Amino acid sequence: EIVLTQSPATLSLSPGERATLSCRASQSVSNYLAWYQQKPGQAPRLLIYDASNRATGIPARFSGSGSGTDFTLTISSLEPEDFAVYHCQQRSSWPLSFGGGTKVEIK
Amino acid sequence: EVQLLESGGGLVQPGGSLRLSCTTSGFTFRNYAMSWVRQAPGKGLEWVSSIWSSGDTTYYADSVKGRFTISRDNSKNTLSLQMNSLRADDTAVYYCAKIEFGDYGAFDIWGQGTMVTVSS
Numbered sequence: 001e002i003v004l005t006q007s008p009a010t011l012s013l014s015p016g017e018r019a020t021l022s023c024r025a026s027q028s029v030s031n032y033l034a035w036y037q038q039k040p041g042q043a044p045r046l047l048i049y050d051a052s053n054r055a056t057g058i059p060a061r062f063s064g065s066g067s068g069t070d071f072t073l074t075i076s077s078l079e080p081e082d083f084a085v086y087h088c089q090q091r092s093s094w095p096l097s098f099g100g101g102t103k104v105e106i107k
Numbered sequence: 108e109v110q111l112l113e114s115g116g117g118l119v120q121p122g123g124s125l126r127l128s129c130t131t132s133g134f135t136f137r138n139y140a141m142s143w144v145r146q147a148p149g150k151g152l153e154w155v156s157s158i159w160s161s162g163d164t165t166y167y168a169d170s171v172k173g174r175f176t177i178s179r180d181n182s183k184n185t186l187s188l189q190m191n192s193l194r195a196d197d198t199a200v201y202y203c204a205k206i207e208f209g210d211y212g213a214f215d216i217w218g219q220g221t222m223v224t225v226s227s
Contacts, residue, residue, distance in 0.1 A: 044144075049215070089152070091213065096154040
């Protein structure tokens with residue numbers, strides 16, 4: 001089973017700042033990693049698939065990078081609506097797995 | 108517009124059963140794998156089960172294997188999750204999710220979720 005570890009658990013930033021979120025896999029997942037955004041009381045929303053591809057309708061300020069075991073989600077300049085919890089997920093092998101999440105909060 | 112709508116959640120006693128349904132619209136259901144993902148209160152996301160587009164291949168998390176059964180009716184565009192021998196740690200919001208590229212890919216569309224509470 002592949003374990004995904006996200007860091008930091010919480011990121012305190014101000015609007016306009018750059019956010020860098022990390023997701024580390026316990027073994028290689030190639031580029032089969034996705035990122036999701038979740039706001040309170042809402043379902044997750046797909047942001048990035050296959051490590052670096054933005055999903056339909058996702059703004060260009062969201063970008064993903066990495067391969068193998070180390071991945072990064074970057075939000076270039078935080079908008080007020082970006083404060084949320086972000087989850088990574090691997091589809092390289094069964095069972096599928098998610099990271100524990102990173103909360104991006106307003107400083 | 109692609110839509111997923113879960114139903115069937117509620118309060119059930121430990122050891123009881125519940126059947127969740129996910130009604131879909133706006134896409135060719137029979138062409139896509141589907142999954143269930145759950146989220147316990149205040150916790151992260153946990154993948155539960157997936158079923159391929161044809162329905163002939165299924166996968167389960169170890170935590171639910173032997174107790175939950177995923178199925179689909181491609182004629183009714185509906186996904187189901189039969190949950191038996193429920194335990195307190197099955198308490199969660201259950202989401203159905205569509206796989207983006209046929210039988211492979213990320214979860215590109217999610218339902219709003221249905222709450223399952225297992226308690227005496």
